[in-house]
Amino acid sequence: GAGVSQSPSNKVTEKGKDVELRCDPISGHTALYWYRQSLGQGLEFLIYFQGNSAPDKSGLPSDRFSAERTGGSVSTLTIQRTQQEDSAVYLCASSLHGRGNTIYFGEGSWLTVV
Amino acid sequence: SQQGEEDPQALSIQEGENATMNCSYKTSINNLQWYRQNSGRGLVHLILIRSNEREKHSGRLRVTLDTSKKSSSLLITASRAADTASYFCATEKNNNDMRFGAGTRLTVKP
Numbered sequence: 001g002a003g004v005s006q007s008p009s010n011k012v013t014e015k016g017k018d019v020e021l022r023c024d025p026i027s028g029h030t031a032l033y034w035y036r037q038s039l040g041q042g043l044e045f046l047i048y049f050q051g052n053s054a055p056d057k058s059g060l061p062s063d064r065f066s067a068e069r070t071g072g073s074v075s076t077l078t079i080q081r082t083q084q085e086d087s088a089v090y091l092c093a094s095s096l097h098g099r100g101n102t103i104y105f106g107e108g109s110w111l112t113v114v
Numbered sequence: 115s116q117q118g119e120e121d122p123q124a125l126s127i128q129e130g131e132n133a134t135m136n137c138s139y140k141t142s143i144n145n146l147q148w149y150r151q152n153s154g155r156g157l158v159h160l161i162l163i164r165s166n167e168r169e170k171h172s173g174r175l176r177v178t179l180d181t182s183k184k185s186s187s188l189l190i191t192a193s194r195a196a197d198t199a200s201y202f203c204a205t206e207k208n209n210n211d212m213r214f215g216a217g218t219r220l221t222v223k224p
Contacts, residue, residue: 033212042216056211091156100145100164103212105156
């Protein structure tokens with residue numbers, strides 16, 4: 001597609017339920033990132049995929065969070081047993097392989113846990 | 115973990131004035147980028163400065179980089195109300211691994 005596409009745009013879920021957030025990066029981009037942003041805060045790094053390398057999962061806040069990237073393209077971020085503190089905008093971004101490349105963001109998925 | 119730290123956290127100016135935002139970081143970098151965010155949604159790339167560059171211009175934007183002080187500044191000249199947004203610096207830790215600061219919220223009053 002023309003840009004990074006994320007779905008759903010908005011998701012309201014009950015505490016304790018699982019959610020899946022999807023990211024479709026720009027075609028040909030080998031690097032894919034997930035960030036989390038709470039209201040009025042900065043971007044919190046979650047996970048980074050680069051080609052076939054093992055992902056950098058160092059930013060995942062707990063074992064309730066996981067992400068996968070199938071076929072080097074689409075990525076899914078899964079949050080199990082959601083808590084109210086998981087409420088945030090989840091931003092996905094992608095870039096071409098190599099240093100110094102601009103990263104392109106999707107519009108984000110706004111998650112509200114009630 | 116976060117890498118860059120923007121300063122100030124919030125800045126309010128009148129239209130026509132210049133706005134200066136600063137970013138400090140902790141480890142060596144390959145390059146530093148500035149992004150803008152409207153309304154808490156996706157970020158848009160503004161400008162990239164490489165570690166061997168000291169200053170870069172793009173339209174009304176001027177970015178400086180001081181690697182000895184591990185700091186960068188973003189200057190927006192002749193600000194407009196439409197410049198109201200949050201501005202983030204991002205540093206490239208390793209190959210494409212980008213980390214962002216907490217951002218500066220800029221308000222330009224008409």
